[in-house]
Amino acid sequence: MATCFGPSGGKEAAPAAKAPAAAAAAGPKKIVVDPVTRIEGHLKVEVTVAEGKVVEARTTGGMFRGFEIILRGRDPRDASQITQRICGVCPTEHCQASVYALDDAFGVKPPTNGRHVRNLIHASNYVSSHILHFYHLAALDYVKGPDTAPFIPRYEGPDFYRLPKDVNDAAVAQYVKGLDMRRKAQEALAIFGGRMPHVQGVVVGGTTEKPTAEQIVQYVWIMKEVQQFVQETYVPTVYAVAGAYKDLFAVGTGCKNLLSTGVFPMDDDNKTHLFKRGVYTDGKDYPLDPMQIREQVKYSWYDDSCTNKQPFDGCTIPKYGKSGAYSFVKAPRYNGKPHEVGPLARMWITDPPVSGAAKKFLGVPADSKATFRALGDKAFSVMGRHAARAEECAIVADKCIEWALQLKPGGDTIKSAPVPDSAKGMGLNEAARGSVSHWIVIKNKKIDNYQVVSPTLWNASPRDDSGVPGPIEQALIGTPVADPENPINVVRVIRAFDP
Amino acid sequence: MEFSRRDFIKLCGASAAGIGLSQLAHPAIVQALEKAAAGNPPVIWIMGQGCTGCSVSILNTVHPTIAEVLLKIISMKFHETIMAASGELALEAQEKAAKEYAGKFYLVVEGSIPTNENGMYCQIGTMKGETRTMLKEVLHLGEKAAAVVAVGTDATHGGIPAAKPNPTGAKSVSEIFKANGIKTPVINVPGCPPNPDWMVGTLAHVLLWGVPQLDGEGRPVLFYGTLIHDNCPYRGYYEYGVFAKEFGDDGCRVKLGCKGPETYADCWKRKWNGGVNWCVQNAICIGCVQPDFWDKYAPIYYHSIA
Numbered sequence: 001m002a003t004c005f006g007p008s009g010g011k012e013a014a015p016a017a018k019a020p021a022a023a024a025a026a027g028p029k030k031i032v033v034d035p036v037t038r039i040e041g042h043l044k045v046e047v048t049v050a051e052g053k054v055v056e057a058r059t060t061g062g063m064f065r066g067f068e069i070i071l072r073g074r075d076p077r078d079a080s081q082i083t084q085r086i087c088g089v090c091p092t093e094h095c096q097a098s099v100y101a102l103d104d105a106f107g108v109k110p111p112t113n114g115r116h117v118r119n120l121i122h123a124s125n126y127v128s129s130h131i132l133h134f135y136h137l138a139a140l141d142y143v144k145g146p147d148t149a150p151f152i153p154r155y156e157g158p159d160f161y162r163l164p165k166d167v168n169d170a171a172v173a174q175y176v177k178g179l180d181m182r183r184k185a186q187e188a189l190a191i192f193g194g195r196m197p198h199v200q201g202v203v204v205g206g207t208t209e210k211p212t213a214e215q216i217v218q219y220v221w222i223m224k225e226v227q228q229f230v231q232e233t234y235v236p237t238v239y240a241v242a243g244a245y246k247d248l249f250a251v252g253t254g255c256k257n258l259l260s261t262g263v264f265p266m267d268d269d270n271k272t273h274l275f276k277r278g279v280y281t282d283g284k285d286y287p288l289d290p291m292q293i294r295e296q297v298k299y300s301w302y303d304d305s306c307t308n309k310q311p312f313d314g315c316t317i318p319k320y321g322k323s324g325a326y327s328f329v330k331a332p333r334y335n336g337k338p339h340e341v342g343p344l345a346r347m348w349i350t351d352p353p354v355s356g357a358a359k360k361f362l363g364v365p366a367d368s369k370a371t372f373r374a375l376g377d378k379a380f381s382v383m384g385r386h387a388a389r390a391e392e393c394a395i396v397a398d399k400c401i402e403w404a405l406q407l408k409p410g411g412d413t414i415k416s417a418p419v420p421d422s423a424k425g426m427g428l429n430e431a432a433r434g435s436v437s438h439w440i441v442i443k444n445k446k447i448d449n450y451q452v453v454s455p456t457l458w459n460a461s462p463r464d465d466s467g468v469p470g471p472i473e474q475a476l477i478g479t480p481v482a483d484p485e486n487p488i489n490v491v492r493v494i495r496a497f498d499p
Numbered sequence: 500m501e502f503s504r505r506d507f508i509k510l511c512g513a514s515a516a517g518i519g520l521s522q523l524a525h526p527a528i529v530q531a532l533e534k535a536a537a538g539n540p541p542v543i544w545i546m547g548q549g550c551t552g553c554s555v556s557i558l559n560t561v562h563p564t565i566a567e568v569l570l571k572i573i574s575m576k577f578h579e580t581i582m583a584a585s586g587e588l589a590l591e592a593q594e595k596a597a598k599e600y601a602g603k604f605y606l607v608v609e610g611s612i613p614t615n616e617n618g619m620y621c622q623i624g625t626m627k628g629e630t631r632t633m634l635k636e637v638l639h640l641g642e643k644a645a646a647v648v649a650v651g652t653d654a655t656h657g658g659i660p661a662a663k664p665n666p667t668g669a670k671s672v673s674e675i676f677k678a679n680g681i682k683t684p685v686i687n688v689p690g691c692p693p694n695p696d697w698m699v700g701t702l703a704h705v706l707l708w709g710v711p712q713l714d715g716e717g718r719p720v721l722f723y724g725t726l727i728h729d730n731c732p733y734r735g736y737y738e739y740g741v742f743a744k745e746f747g748d749d750g751c752r753v754k755l756g757c758k759g760p761e762t763y764a765d766c767w768k769r770k771w772n773g774g775v776n777w778c779v780q781n782a783i784c785i786g787c788v789q790p791d792f793w794d795k796y797a798p799i800y801y802h803s804i805a
Contacts, residue, residue, distance in 0.1 A: 033586035034625035037579045040551050042623055062622030062630075064613075065548050066666030070659065075798035081785060082793070085659045088552025088692065132558075140583045150575045153592055154583035176566045183559050183773075190772035194781025196559075197552040197692055201781050203800065208746035208782035218775070318666065320616045328620075414746050491585050 028055070031484050034062075036491060038137040039499045040089045040433075043460060045472075047490055049481045054490065057469065057476035059460045061329035064301070068316040071450040076102060076419055076442050077204055079450060083438065086452065088197045089132070092125040092189070093431030094452070095202045097438040100270065102204035105425025105440055106417040112268055114206030114413035116403050119264050120219070121193045121202060123400050127226060128185035129432035130343075130393040131234060134386065135178035138495045141488060142241050143171040155486040163244050171241070174233060181229045188222040188400070191215050206414030213409040220404050227397040230390075231355075238390040239361045241383075248382040252493040254475035255338050256380055257281045258345035259458070261288065261437055263430035264399070274399060275346040275392075275430060279334060285349070290426060290437070293453065295330045299462040302330065307465060311439040311451040312424060331461035331470060332453050340471040341434030341458040342497060343389040344379060347372040355394055358387065382489075385496040419445045431455050433498040460499045472497055539574035540706065541596050541604040543640060546579055547621050547633035548660040548669055549610025552692040553651040554580050560695035561773050568699060572706070576604070579623075590624050590631070597643050605705070606644035606683075608672050611653040611660045612637055615668035637672065638679055646710065647672060647685045650698055652787060655687035655717070662793035673717065684710060687717035691787035696769055697722045716790060718763075727759035727784055730767040752779060756801040758786030 027050070034044035042063045048056040067086055071079060080098040084091035096118060103109065110118065144161040145151030163171065186196045192211060194200030201208045242249070262277030277288045295314055297307045302325075303317035319325075331338075339345075351371045354362075364370050372391065378384050420442055427438040434455030441449040461470030472494055479489045544554075558565050569575055575582070576596035577589065584592055596604060610633070613620035618634030625631065641647055649672040652658040660669035670678075673685050686705070688697050701719055704711040711719040728734065736742070737751035744754060753760065762784050770777040778784050786796045 032625050032628075035579055035585065035589060035623060037582050037585045037589055040580070042546075042579075042621070044622070044625060060622075063548060064620045064667060065660040065669070067659075069664065069666045070662045070793075075800070077800045078798050081799050082659065082662075085550050085552065085691065088550035088555045091550070091552065136581060145583060146570075148570070148574070149592070149596075150569070150578055150582035152583060153588050155585070155588065179558065179564065179566055183561075183565075186559055187772040187775050190776045192776075192781075194776050194778050195771035197555045198787075200778045200783065200785070203746065203782070206746075209780070210747050318620075320619050412747065416745055 029484050031481070031487050031490070033487060033490060034060075036494055038140065038495060040087055041456065041499075043494070043499060045476070045490060045494060047476055047479075047481070047487070049484060052480055052482060054476050054479040054481060057473045058326060059329075059462065059470065059472050059494075060327045061456065061460060064318055064320075064328040066316070066318065068450055068452060071447050074447050076105065076440060076445070076447050079438070079440065079447065080203060081198075083452060084198050086454065087431075089129055090125065090431040090433060090436075091197050092122050092193065092199055092202070093429055093436050094438070094454075095199055096122050097427040097429035097436045099202055099204050099427065100429060101425040101427030101438040101440045103425070104427065105423040105442055106204055106420055107423075108205045108415050108417035109268055110206035110415060111412045113211070113408050113411040114415070115265060115268055116407050117192050117207040117211060117413050118202055119403050120400060121189055121199060121207070123264065123396050123403070124185050124189035124223065125196070126396045126432045127230065127393055127400065128182040128189070130389050131178050131182040131185070131230070133389065133432070133498045134234060134238065135175050136182075137498070138386065139171060139175060141492045141495060142245060143168055143175070145172060145175070155488040155491075157483055157486045157488065160486070160488050163241065167240055167244070171237060174237060177229065177233070181226050184222050185226050188219050188226070191219045203414070205416050208414065210410050210413055211407050216404055216407050216409060220401055223397070223400045223404070227401060230393050230397045235355050235390045235394050236357045238386050239357045242361065242387060245383060248492065249378040249384060250381060251479055251489060252382040252385070252475045252496060253380045253478070254340050255471050256283070257334075257337055257339040258348050259288070259334055259339035259341050259435055260346045260349045261290070261428035261430055261435040263346070274395075276350045277428070278349040279339065280345070280349055281335065281337060281339070290428060292335045293332060293437070294336070295332050295451075295453065295457070296465040297330050298465040299325050300327050300330050301325045311437065311453055312426075312441060312449070314439065314449070314451040316451070325462075327462040329461050330457055331464040332457050333464050336466070338461065338464065338468060338471050338474070339458060341430075341455050342385070343392045343432075344385045345434065346430060347388040347392055348379060352395060354391055358391060382492050382496040389498070421445060434458055456499050459497045472499065539572070541576045541600045542573045542607060543576050543593060543596060543604055543644075544578040544607040544609065545633070545636055545640065546623070547608065547610030547612045547637070547654070548667070549651060549653050551580055551609075553609045553698070554578070556692035557695050557698050559772060560699045563699065573702070587626060590626050597640055601643045603645050604643070605702075606640050606647045608637060608647060608649050608654045609651055611657050611669040611671060612675050613660065613667035613669050614675075615666075620667040634675070637675055638681065641672070641676060641681050641683050644683050646705065647683055648688060648698075648701060648705075649673070649685055650688045650693055652689045652691045652792065655689040656790040658691060659793055685717055686710060686713065686719065689716075689718060689723075689788040690764070691792075693788075694722075694766065694769055694771060718788075722765055723763050723788060725763065725765055725767070727762045727764060727767050727779065731759050731779060732767070733779065746782060752783045754801060755783050756799055757783035758789070758792075758796050759784040761796070762786045762789055764788045
């Protein structure tokens with residue numbers, strides 16, 4: 001059944017983990033972590049801890065740039081360049097969402113070769129981003145780095161860094177190797193994308209450069225090395241870390257509603273995807289109806305006239321200081337309910353077979369046909385999210401090689417089309433960190449309205465119009481915090497989402 | 500070992516204007532850099548209204564690798580995206596470094612600085628219940644730094660947040676310093692994002708020989724001294740009037756929207772991501788290192804205009 005709690009709050013989303021005895025005596029205490037580092041952007045979290053556990057949480061996105069305002073009145077084709085600058089870790093994802101919206105509005109379909117090149121650009125960044133997330137953003141919550149800046153200072157406490165010495169040493173070496181691997185995945189990406197971050201190669205109608213045989217071979221050569229690292233190092237290491245932190249399979253449950261807008265089109269009509277479109281609400285699977293997405297702003301620093309709009313009709317009027325509001329992040333809701341997005345959502349909704357390392361971890365035979373849902377409730381946790389990301393990374397790394405070999409050297413990658421006088425376009429995509437949708441309304445060949453619903457809006461949203469907290473806020477409830485000065489589990493829960 | 504600029508250039512086998520950062524891989528240069536960096540100069544890297552793209556770009560440095568930069572050349576005292584610490588622990592580390600190395604640390608600024616709403620469009624931390632804004636932070640640290648390196652077009656010229664209608668009053672580091680009478684030298688390393696060589700190379704230059712020669716925009720001439728169009732491998736097409744009309748066509752890309760004729764940077768020889776490609780080969784130059792590029796050079800693309 002649904003575990004998302006209502007406005008009155010109170011219900012614990014996470015099962016009680018063992019609370020250290022020392023914390024039991026303390027009364028409720030407010031803890032502010034700001035900045036939450038090792039994420040993309042600026043995030044603050046405020047939690048109330050009582051009897052060693054989080055009982056209330058608020059996340060605040062503290063930055064506003066006004067992309068949706070800046071886009072108005074510009075040439076629609078510029079959107080794929082401008083919106084990449086929303087996120088330097090996931091520019092390809094915004095770019096792709098943008099060109100899907102433009103393809104839709106312009107009524108154009110890229111040739112098969114163009115679809116493959118787009119998928120390769122996007123997939124290479126998935127692999128790069130997932131490696132970066134585990135090793136360089138999340139790992140320092142489990143792995144003790146060298147005793148030098150920027151690896152110190154760090155939160156300290158008994159049991160915080162509990163990996164056996166050999167595993168910890170190996171993970172530190174992998175931190176450095178991981179830097180090389182994420183860089184190489186971006187080099188592979190740039191073979192087709194021109195450069196990274198901020199790709200040049202993806203535009204409305206397809207991609208800009210016809211792939212050559214030499215480029216395809218170079219791409220495959222680089223990605224083979226990365227694929228090997230993902231399969232032989234990243235995936236097993238995630239389970240090695242998970243084995244030492246089994247308690248974190250019961251921390252960070254969240255709302256258990258999941259949403260995926262679908263990613264990596266497998267046909268030229270953009271109907272079927274490697275990771276499916278769909279929603280999982282209150283324990284049941286449903287098809288996705290994008291018209292049921294609404295953005296609410298009662299607790300966000302935007303004018304109330306913008307609340308509960310479907311993004312085609314959405315608006316963005318900043319109102320810093322609005323009474324009761326506490327974030328620049330809007331609160332997207334599907335059918336009125338918060339939904340978590342990201343690798344966990346995609347893996348759960350698509351439910352593909354899992355890796356050998358996962359089967360070993362689950363204790364099932366190597367030849368079993370276990371799929372991701374075999375993880376059961378364990379999936380809805382800090383470690384479940386890390387496992388979902390690693391499993392997904394292995395699948396996508398394989399596809400990078402497969403799709404590259406399907407390219408036709410010298411084949412067309414683009415179909416051109418004129419800017420329409422007036423049109424609407426919807427671009428549904430999945431960033432490495434979760435669903436990203438772009439919505440464009442064109443009038444007189446110019447952008448009349450442009451709305452972006454990014455992964456961080458879904459996951460790090462504040463309370464909605466009914467007072468229901470966002471997915472990260474819910475996932476924090478029940479998180480054990482033994483020492484308010486060193487709230488490591490709070491940042492572990494947040495980082496597992498890759499906000 | 501003693502190591503001079505002359506040796507450096509000789510080693511590179513290049514003219515003074517053409518130092519290729521890829522040559523930084525040479526063991527003698529790495530050694531010299533490590534020596535110049537004895538005691539590992541402290542760096543504080545702060546982020547305003549950015550996208551983290553400049554940080555992601557510097558992670559893509561090949562020679563030296565980012566691991567070498569972080570472990571052997573500098574001491575990164577504060578960088579939100581990579582540091583272990585969070586919250587007050589992170590801010591305390593920053594304060595400690597700024598105090599201990601006052602007048603000696605290098606401040607890197609990524610992202611623009613919003614001035615509307617008293618700076619509250621970019622809240623970057625909370626210390627003892629008080630919200631810190633990027634505006635306050637850049638003034639506070641800027642005053643104490645030995646020099647500031649503004650990385651990326653947001654920090655050097657306002658960039659995308661400052662594009663019309665600039666809803667948050669976003670400004671560059673130089674504008675903020677000028678308005679507040681801060682005299683700390685600012686080196687601008689624009690680009691959206693900058694090439695990793697431009698960032699690492701500027702840093703290497705500062706450590707080995709001090710502030711490099713700057714142009715009127717505060718950019719190192721070393722990297723921003725040549726016009727892309729004058730050096731473009733497709734220049735011959737331009738001279739003969741052969742123009743690509745659609746992406747994928749042979750020819751000069753100017754009619755697709757290429758901003759090479761107005762853009763000063765060395766992408767034409769340096770290329771991107773380990774040299775696998777660059778913007779003009781793949782599509783067009785969008786002029787991302789130029790001041791005011793989002794507005795002045797809009798629209799970006801000219802192809803398929805009805």
